[in-house]
Amino acid sequence: MDLKNVTMKDIAKYTGVSTATVSRVLNDNYPVNIETKKKVLKAIEELNYEPNLVAKNLRSRKSNLVAIIVADIKNPYYVSIAKEIDDYLFEEGYSLITCSTDESIEKEADIIRLLLSKHIDGIVIAPSDSENSKLTGLIEQHVPIVLVDRKINVLPIPFVGTNNFKEAYNLTEYLIKKGHEKVGVMTGKLNTSTGKERLEGFKMAMGNYGLPIDEKWIFYGDFDEKQAYEVLSLFLKNNKDLPTALLSCNNLMTKGTIIALNEENIKIPEDISIVSFGAMENQEFFKTRITCIEQDTSYMGKKVAELLLAQLKNGQKLKSIIVESTFIEGNSVREWN
Structure with missing residues (x-):
C-alpha cells in the first residue's frame, strides 16, 4: 500500500469495514459501534491518512x-x-x-x-x-x-x-512567615508546566529559608479532587505525623484535601493550615475561607x-x-x- 496516497477504501480494506463506515467515523455524522470506531481511528493514525486527506480539505473550508x-x-x-x-x-x-x-x-x-x-x-x-x-x-x-x-x-x-513559579513561591513564603517550618505540598501532574513550576516554586521558597522538605509530605494529587482525597486519606489512616501547613497546587485538589481532613476530624487552621493555588468556589459562604491565589x-x-x-x-x-x-x-x- 502506498502510504502517501491512502484513501478511505484503503482504510476500509485495512480494517475490514465498509467505506461508508469509515466515512461515518471521519464525519461523526452517524452512530458507529465503539469498537469499530476505535479500530478505524487506529488505522487512520497508523496509515497516516489524516494529514494527507482530511487535513488537506481542512484548510479549504471555513x-x-x-x-x-x-x-x-x-x-x-x-x-x-x-x-x-x-x-x-x-x-x-x-x-x-x-x-x-x-x-x-x-x-x-x-x-x-x-x-x-x-x-x-x-x-x-x-x-x-x-x-x-x-x-x-x-x-x-x-x-x-x-x-x-x-x-x-x-x-x-x-x-x-500565570506565573506559576512565582505565585507558588509566594504562597509558601506566606506560610513560612507565619512561623511554619514543617510544610507539605499537594502537587499536580508533573508532566505539565503548571505542575512542575508550582512544585519548583514551593521547593525554592523552602530552600531559600533553609527549611528541609520531607518527602512523605509531598502528596501527588494530579490536579484531581478524587486523587487528592485518596492520597491524603491513605496517608492519614497510616500516619498521624502531619505537617503544620500545606500548599495545595490547585482548587480541585484543595477541595479533595479538605474532605479528607474533615473525615479524620482534622481542623483547619487549628490542626493544619492550608493555602491554595486557585480560589475555592463560593467560599465566602463558608466559615473557613481558604487563603489563596485567585487567577x-x-x-x-x-x-x-x-x-x-x-x-x-x-x-x-x-x-x-x-x-x-x-x-x-x-x-x-x-x-x-
Missing part, C-alpha cells in the same frame, strides 16, 4: 467553529475562561466547542482528530502533557492555536497563563480570544501574556510559634 480543549471541564477555573472566550468570539461570528481530556493524552489526540474532521478553524488548549505534545501536526497544518494555563516551551505557540479568569479568557482572533483574521501570532493573580487572605492559616 466552519466558523473554534474549540477549547481543557484538562477537566468540571473545574470552575476552566469553565470561567471558556465562558469569556465564547462571549468574545461569538461577537466575531464564531461558535465555541468545549472539550475535556480528563488529563488523558490519548483522549486529547482523539479529540484533536475529531475536530480536524469537523474543519475546525482554531483551537485553544491546556495540554495534558507539556513534554510530549500532540500539537506538532496542527502547527504543520497551520491551524491557529493558543495555549491556556499550560505552556509547551519547545513549540512556538502563543500562551496565556483572573475573565481577563485570561479575553486575552486568549484576542490572540486566537489575531491568527484567524490575519495570521498574526502575538506575544504570550502572563496574567497577574490576586492574593486573597482567608482564615485558613494560623500563626505557628
Whole structure:
C-alpha cells in the first residue's frame, strides 16, 4: 500500500469495514459501534491518512467553529475562561466547542482528530502533557492555536497563563512567615508546566529559608479532587505525623484535601493550615475561607480570544501574556510559634 496516497477504501480494506463506515467515523455524522470506531481511528493514525486527506480539505473550508480543549471541564477555573472566550468570539461570528481530556493524552489526540474532521478553524488548549505534545501536526497544518494555563516551551505557540513559579513561591513564603517550618505540598501532574513550576516554586521558597522538605509530605494529587482525597486519606489512616501547613497546587485538589481532613476530624487552621493555588468556589459562604491565589479568569479568557482572533483574521501570532493573580487572605492559616 502506498502510504502517501491512502484513501478511505484503503482504510476500509485495512480494517475490514465498509467505506461508508469509515466515512461515518471521519464525519461523526452517524452512530458507529465503539469498537469499530476505535479500530478505524487506529488505522487512520497508523496509515497516516489524516494529514494527507482530511487535513488537506481542512484548510479549504471555513466552519466558523473554534474549540477549547481543557484538562477537566468540571473545574470552575476552566469553565470561567471558556465562558469569556465564547462571549468574545461569538461577537466575531464564531461558535465555541468545549472539550475535556480528563488529563488523558490519548483522549486529547482523539479529540484533536475529531475536530480536524469537523474543519475546525482554531483551537485553544491546556495540554495534558507539556513534554510530549500532540500539537506538532496542527502547527504543520497551520491551524491557529493558543495555549491556556499550560505552556509547551519547545513549540512556538502563543500562551496565556500565570506565573506559576512565582505565585507558588509566594504562597509558601506566606506560610513560612507565619512561623511554619514543617510544610507539605499537594502537587499536580508533573508532566505539565503548571505542575512542575508550582512544585519548583514551593521547593525554592523552602530552600531559600533553609527549611528541609520531607518527602512523605509531598502528596501527588494530579490536579484531581478524587486523587487528592485518596492520597491524603491513605496517608492519614497510616500516619498521624502531619505537617503544620500545606500548599495545595490547585482548587480541585484543595477541595479533595479538605474532605479528607474533615473525615479524620482534622481542623483547619487549628490542626493544619492550608493555602491554595486557585480560589475555592463560593467560599465566602463558608466559615473557613481558604487563603489563596485567585487567577483572573475573565481577563485570561479575553486575552486568549484576542490572540486566537489575531491568527484567524490575519495570521498574526502575538506575544504570550502572563496574567497577574490576586492574593486573597482567608482564615485558613494560623500563626505557628
